Amino acid sequence: MGLTAFLAMVRKDLLLFMSDRRAVIVAFAVPIFIGSFIGSITGGMGNNSERPRVKIAVVDEDGSAVSKSIVTGLQSDENLNVTLTNAGDAKDLVQTGTLAVGVVLPKAFGEGSRRALLQQSGPKPELGVFYDPSRTIEVGMVQGLVTQHVMQAIAQSAGVPRPSLPFTLNAAPETSNRVPYNAYAHSFAGMGIQFLLFSALNLGIEMLVEREKGLWARLRSAPVSRFLIVGGKVASITIISLMTLLVSFGFAMFMFKVRISSVVGFFAVGTACSMMAAGFGLLIAALGNSPKTARGVSTLAALVMVMLGGAWVPTFVFPKWMQQVTLAIPVRWAVDGLDATTWRGLGMSSALIPTVILLAFAAVFTAISLVRFRWEEA
């Protein structure tokens, strides 16, 4: 008795999902579109040999041999994209956000800086730097590079060897098994989780619609247990949620060469995350009064979860206290688990704790739903 009804419930939910064009687009196409966009602007496939350059304006009001040497040095620096202009235009370009930083070499800068460095006498000339306040991270880098090129220009003018670093620096990305970093892995994990939550949310709301339409009465009048009904819902929501994630990642693997380092670990995290989403969907059905009110509240709850869980922005940019708080958000564990088994190149062991915690969230959500669900119809 149980299995026939169980399979029928799952089949029915899958048919209903597939017949809803809007739900299918939201579940499959939208996360691919947004994941592709976010991945492309946050580093892409990581195989771009051309390093991103900071766009700066340089104003040479001095025109001396030293200042010209500084400008030449800045222009040849592989970290910078230099626009040589006047002070007025430089300010305009920074104010409009076209360029990140402006550097002004004032009159007599070459002579003044040369005297200050070599003879330790006279006032130090002032180097003007102004910047776009939204790009403060780049200012520090530009200041370091300008200092380097000023020192080199002065040394060259004094006929002494150009100073250079007394060591060689070897910076290399570090991932397990030397898996190359791929920003699409994180962006598709984040968007996959976000939209599998939306799918689960919609299916939870569909349960409220079923109640409004009297379908729940028909279901409850049949000799099937409430555990079977809930089990059928958990199964169908889990399958649909997992499909959302797999389609997204399948696309990312095909188009953007995203690699899965532990297939078992990836499936464990993905399935546990989908079960957590199913519990979330049931919770909406259990606590919601009507489809209309439930949709607003649950959409907000899902967005807060994905925001705090690091699906949009990695959690390492959060303040330390917030990083601790977000450990209570299931999405955080899902994102960490998927990151670990994709671009971090880690194995099954890295997926274990996220999987167990996501299953615990699924169990708690489902248990609350069972207790709070309005089973009687009258």
Add this chain to the structure above:
Amino acid sequence: MLEVRNVRKTFGPLVAVDDVSFTVEVGKLTGLLGPNGAGKTTTVSMIAGLAQPERGSVLVGGRAVGGDTNPIKKKIGLVPQDLALYDELSARDNLRFFGALYDLSGAALDTAMSSALALVGLADRVRDKVKTFSGGMKRRLNLAAGLLHDPDILLLDEPTVGVDPQSRNAIFENLEELKRRGKALLYTTHYMEEAERLADRIVVIDRGRVIANDTLSGLRGLAPAGAASLESVFLTLTGRSLRD
């Protein structure tokens, strides 16, 4: 076949059903009439196992109805007041789902679907999505879904709301055929002429209590001299004040 014994149900301070008793016999249709909020739907819900009576019992063939998985529920078919169908699915997929809830599958399910669809005259629309059906067709499919597992007792909660005269007449003919097949039918309605045409016995319920339980001719005897219609009897019993 169906025996409702002294059932009571409250919702907070509201007594929805109080000490209600009646029976429905094999091959007979019992009409359950009452104004809005009288307790008809709550009574049907308790019979169908959707709500538990706080007192009293519901018996089918002498066995109590109760518990989610009680096999006795297979003897009861529910036709809810709402069109309890999935609009985005075909008639066949709807019936396939509802049949599976009663453990029907394979050839048995196909036979049950064919029989139910033939009875309600929708055999040629089995592949069409329900959203393409007219209101009357949906009502008939709603009836077919309740009949699929061949229950002995059919609970019909206002099954003709919003349908045209042709579909209503078709549903009446279906119900008369079911009576001939020996089904016990409980029929709630606001339409007095439907009860007059179909019911072998009429139970009038008001404010949660049974205020009359008799045949149509027996009820007519309760009305003032000269009142011949069931509606006038009903208004005599329940009063003329509005029940919003």
